[in-house]
Amino acid sequence: xxxxxxxxxxxxxxxxxxxxxxxxxxxxxxxxxxxxxxxxxxxxxxxxxxxxxxxxxxxxxxxxxxxxxxxxxxxxxxxxxxxxxxxxxxxxxxxxxxxxxxxxxxxxxxxxxxxxxxxxxxxxxxxxxxxxxxxxxxxxxxxxxxxxxxxxxxxxxxxxxxxxxxxxxxxxxxxxxxxxxxxxxxxxxxxxxxxxxxxxxxxxxxxxxxxxxxxxxxxxxxxxxxxxxxxxxxxxxxxxxxxxxx
Amino acid sequence: xxxxxxxxxxxxxxxxxxxxxxxxxxxxxxxxxxxxxxxxxxxxxxxxxxxxxxxxxxxxxxxxxxxxxxxxxxxxxxxxxxxxxxxxxxxxxxxxxxxxxxxxxxxxxxxxxxxxxxxxxxxxxxxxxxxxxxxxxxxxxxxxxxxxxxxxxxxxxxxxxxxxxxxxxxxxxxxxxxxxxxxxxxxxxxxxxxxxxxxxxxxxxxxxxxxxxxxxxxx
Numbered sequence: 001x002x003x004x005x006x007x008x009x010x011x012x013x014x015x016x017x018x019x020x021x022x023x024x025x026x027x028x029x030x031x032x033x034x035x036x037x038x039x040x041x042x043x044x045x046x047x048x049x050x051x052x053x054x055x056x057x058x059x060x061x062x063x064x065x066x067x068x069x070x071x072x073x074x075x076x077x078x079x080x081x082x083x084x085x086x087x088x089x090x091x092x093x094x095x096x097x098x099x100x101x102x103x104x105x106x107x108x109x110x111x112x113x114x115x116x117x118x119x120x121x122x123x124x125x126x127x128x129x130x131x132x133x134x135x136x137x138x139x140x141x142x143x144x145x146x147x148x149x150x151x152x153x154x155x156x157x158x159x160x161x162x163x164x165x166x167x168x169x170x171x172x173x174x175x176x177x178x179x180x181x182x183x184x185x186x187x188x189x190x191x192x193x194x195x196x197x198x199x200x201x202x203x204x205x206x207x208x209x210x211x212x213x214x215x216x217x218x219x220x221x222x223x224x225x226x227x228x229x230x231x232x233x234x235x236x237x238x239x240x241x242x243x244x245x246x
Numbered sequence: 247x248x249x250x251x252x253x254x255x256x257x258x259x260x261x262x263x264x265x266x267x268x269x270x271x272x273x274x275x276x277x278x279x280x281x282x283x284x285x286x287x288x289x290x291x292x293x294x295x296x297x298x299x300x301x302x303x304x305x306x307x308x309x310x311x312x313x314x315x316x317x318x319x320x321x322x323x324x325x326x327x328x329x330x331x332x333x334x335x336x337x338x339x340x341x342x343x344x345x346x347x348x349x350x351x352x353x354x355x356x357x358x359x360x361x362x363x364x365x366x367x368x369x370x371x372x373x374x375x376x377x378x379x380x381x382x383x384x385x386x387x388x389x390x391x392x393x394x395x396x397x398x399x400x401x402x403x404x405x406x407x408x409x410x411x412x413x414x415x416x417x418x419x420x421x422x423x424x425x426x427x428x429x430x431x432x433x434x435x436x437x438x439x440x441x442x443x444x445x446x447x448x449x450x451x452x453x454x455x456x457x458x459x460x461x462x463x464x465x
Contacts, residue, residue, distance in 0.1 A: 083373035093368035107372035139464040
């Protein structure tokens with residue numbers, strides 16, 4: 001590992017939903033510009049881990065350090081943290097009553113108080129970047145799933161986050177629409193965005209990830225570079241998982 | 247039953263006095279509904295606040311309104327407020343607002359809770375506060391969904407304003423019963439007032455559906 005800045009560091013993270021122990025002593029480090037992919041069966045805790053990182057779920061125990069500062073959900077302003085940690089959801093969660101451009105400029109204008117003209121200019125640049133400049137004034141209901149997800153990515157980027165979280169961004173898409181979303185994400189990775197991605201797209205993990213984390217039953221079982229983890233998994237459970245999906 | 251020609255002739259002749267009554271009916275209805283929307287929104291937010299005390303307060307208010315007849319509420323407001331030198335118009339209007347507010351609170355609570363929780367999460371993930379997300383993202387969508395049941399409640403409010411006659415408001419219904427007994431011709435005047443209500447409900451329905459169309463631009 002290099003001496004790059006640690007963007008996310010978690011130590012002994014535990015999360016329970018009632019009696020259900022979803023995350024068990026999870027440790028993780030994500031360095032600047034890294035693309036980390038979390039894989040594992042459903043129910044293994046991947047999404048919960050991701051949601052803990054921007055405090056949509058609040059941990060029960062353990063440390064979450066974002067950009068070298070430990071975040072205490074009770075005393076720190078989580079809204080400020082979330083401004084730096086963008087999130088893309090499985091079901092897009094676009095604002096249906098706002099046009100594509102309005103979706104993108106909502107947070108910069110309302111949260112950061114950005115001048116509207118500037119926000120519109122930046123928003124249009126972002127839509128251009130995700131290939132949807134011509135859809136600026138369309139409502140989300142008129143878009144395909146892949147287009148919706150690219151708008152959602154542009155909306156998150158509009159806050160100029162330092163870290164982007166992707167929670168199964170292609171799982172709700174028709175197969176032929178997956179590619180356009182993945183290529184937008186690849187472009188982001190190439191530009192050096194620090195990304196944590198929960199996905200079942202092993203091709204994306206192999207091609208783009210710097211690190212792959214395999215999770216099973218609330219624990220991180222194995223961590224490695226994709227070529228190592230996919231070709232020579234050390235743990236039996238990783239081997240079983242990979243042979244079941246590949 | 248009056249003959250059609252008699253009904254029609256009376257309708258034309260009584261037009262000026264009914265028109266005044268209609269204006270008063272519209273004023274009472276419009277002002278009370280407007281206030282009721284704010285009351286309803288306020289108590290809907292209390293109900294979903296997840297703060298036990300606030301929920302209990304909202305539930306108590308709704309229980310009181312639903313558990314007592316509107317005519318009793320109107321008289322209580324009338325006698326209570328007249329001691330403070332508040333006019334009959336405002337007694338009736340505030341009583342109707344108090345009454346409709348409870349039903350509108352339940353409408354708003356339902357539609358707010360029907361908005362996918364991913365919307366709140368998306369807002370929060372962008373650094374927006376809960377209050378800001380509620381105001382900018384959830385409520386506009388909830389309001390749109392609330393329009394059909396709200397329109398229904400507006401119609402009920404319009405018709406219920408006839409009860410203001412019992413505290414001496416000279417609105418549509420009072421005009422009809424007064425003219426009916428003065429002329430020993432109640433049936434004719436009641437049929438006339440029914441027509442006025444039907445016209446008003448027709449117009450109100452049209453206004454609500456225009457608003458629905460306007461707000462469905464994003465569908």
